[in-house]
């Protein structure tokens with residue numbers, strides 16, 4: 522019986538309980554988690570900002586070892602180290618075939634129902650079924666996931682670092698490498714230097730951006746941003762952030778500006794920070810009812826500004842997870858440095874509280 526953190530209802534703390542886990546069915550694998558990051562989206566489920574059928578085992582940023590494979594699984598074997606993808610990607614649907622696996626029809630349906638690909642769950646507690654957050658449920662010593670949602674990585678990457686690839690790193694680095702079109706020499710602004718923003722910054726650096734301007738309100742976050750490749754820092758609490766970014770880019774604005782917070786106000790600022798003909802890439806997920814007001818004539822048509830949303834870093838997980846793991850092994854991608862502290866599963870509620878502070882980039886549950 523694995524120990525898991527369960528969200529029973531909106532507004533309550535996660536409950537640590539011994540849950541039942543049914544064996545993997547056809548096309549599924551059972552994974553013993555080595556680590557799980559605690560992401561902002563987990564907290565958003567508990568506050569009701571992010572819709573997720575409840576009660577559920579939360580957690581969606583995990584890595585571990587395959588301990589059992591269901592019938593017909595050919596891509597994975599017992600003992601494989603894997604990163605869990607919270608959008609299982611089938612590789613063959615309309616979207617996957619067009620290199621938009623982050624929108625996979627099969628995976629998206631599973632996420633919405635709260636179950637696995639057949640919409641049912643493998644977790645239960647006292648006979649009551651528990652949903653899996655995002656077809657994963659990594660706040661558990663063990664979980665069962667679709668085999669297409671577990672991607673093999675090399676055995677010699679520490680699982681506490683590998684786990685972060687599954688959400689924050691794919692989302693952030695992918696936004697820079699896949700969603701945006703950054704060219705070598707470009708200037709980039711990144712609004713929000715939290716766990717995901719730091720990864721946009723290191724992705725922009727990998728893409729060859731010359732000037733990387735981090736924008737945040739917490740001084741500690743801006744300092745850490747420099748370690749990840751930011752060349753300039755703008756403290757948004759020192760007056761108009763848009764004007765400060767324009768000043769750093771010869772009055773033009775950035776070639777590419779990213780929003781990595783999820784607020785209506787900063788989405789608008791990010792749009793204004795992008796230069797004429799540049800891109801505003803929205804990574805942060807605002808409230809469902811959020812709207813965005815654009816001046817069509819001047820900015821969109823005559824100014825040729827582009828706005829793009831970025832979901833899960835526009836990633837093909839089967840291609841990008843091994844690619845990012847490889848970059849880490851070559852010393853080109855920082856993962857260890859994202860882990861501010863390791864905790865036990867019982868401390869997960871404390872990790873939610875630590876999110877607001879400047880010291881923590883990511884708390885990571887270490888199951889070992």
Ligand code: APR
Nearest residue numbers: 561713714715716717718737738742757781782783805806
């Ligand atoms: N101006 C500038 N920075 C701000 C502002 C603001 N008005 N408000 C908050 N911030 C900064 C915070 O100080 C913090 O550093 O934004 C950062 C947000 O980081 P995290 O809380 O660590 O969130 P993160 O996990 O990075 O996720 C950010 O990306 O994928 C999405 O769903 C995710 O919407 C979320 C966003």
Ligand code: ZN
Nearest residue numbers: 560562688689
């Ligand atoms: Zn996440």
Ligand code: ZN
Nearest residue numbers: 611614617625
């Ligand atoms: Zn698909």
